[in-house]
Amino acid sequence: MHKDFRVGRFTYKASSPSILHQTASAASTDMSLTSVLFPNENCTKKQKECLESPKGDTFDIPIKRLEAISFYLQNLEIPPSIITQKRGEALFLKIGCVKCHRPFFELDDGSKVRAFSDILLHDVGEGLSDGRSEFRATPREWRTAPLWGIAKYIRASNNKAELLHDGRAKSIEEAILWHGGEAQEIKNTFMNLSARQREDIIQYIKEL
Ligand code: HEC
Known part of the structure; x- marks a missing residue:
């Protein structure tokens, strides 16, 4: 796992360096789904039961799924534009x-x-x-x-x-x-x- 600094490209604060990373980040922070990029459950310090709950030996989202979602996002159609103004x-x-x-x-x-x-x-x-x-x-x-x-x-x-x-x-x-x-x-x-x-x-x- 990389822990180095990368220039961000995605999100309002440019906090995410790639579509794959942002997909995994949204899965973790918005949906509490773990993946190889965000392996820890998204519990706050006060959520003891959440922190102590048994961990499975697989991630909620396998990397293949993250890659498939990223591929889909990368291939969304670009909005057509005709400039008359x-x-x-x-x-x-x-x-x-x-x-x-x-x-x-x-x-x-x-x-x-x-x-x-x-x-x-x-x-x-x-x-x-x-x-x-x-x-x-x-x-x-x-x-x-x-x-x-x-x-x-x-x-x-x-x-x-x-x-x-x-x-x-x-x-x-x-x-x-x-x-x-x-x-x-x-x-x-x-x-x-x-x-x-x-x-x-x-x-x-x-x-x-
Ligand atoms: C210094 C850089 C900068 C300049 C110059 C600038 N913008 Fe922006 N613009 C931004 C940033 C940063 C945001 C996002 C701010 C936010 O999300 O709160 C933004 C957001 C916008 C949005 C909203 C888009 C959306 O989807 O929410 C519009 C429209 C816009 N700018 C138009 C303009 C126009 C027209 C000009 C020239 C008069 C201009 N901007 C000049 C940096 C700039």
Whole structure:
């Protein structure tokens, strides 16, 4: 078992280095299922019976199952995107949203992954702090939320979107207005745009 430090890529606090790891972590923390990556029962210190209960000699989820779930997640369809809102696209680039919401990554085979995230942590201000550190992520740091498929998500939630890490933002505009810290100046620039320009950016984001 590795116990070394890896750069995180998944979860709001970028706490997980791979889809396999995150699958095992969710199985442990959300469903109390043990696996080779998380071999211990997920009991709190006070749960004596849980701690003392007999352990079986097999894990709840065998590695083959974790691998199958990861394979499934890795092959989920990428949401289709057709950009018609060119004014919004130009503004998104110009005012610097792309500093964190990076438009694409190029893979070795030349194909592009358009996730609109740099998959890195940023300090986005006290307003978004949850008062809790996770590994090396401070309370104010969050992984740049990928923006691809956001309209599909909003539609799927019957237009009751819950954006940002705790779902507090009910619309794209509200999510943008919560940005502070490293994104403060860019947020201010957004606020100083005309209503039409702000709407162009929002319509563009809905096409990602
Ligand atoms: C300094 C980096 C940074 C900059 C600059 C930035 N963002 Fe973000 N953005 C983030 C982070 C980090 C989050 C996730 C915050 C959270 O979950 O609480 C986020 C979340 C969002 C979300 C919510 C997505 C979701 O699924 O919850 C939207 C929409 C968004 N940003 C749009 C923008 C726009 C538009 C701009 C430019 C005006 C911008 N951002 C500039 C880092 C940045």
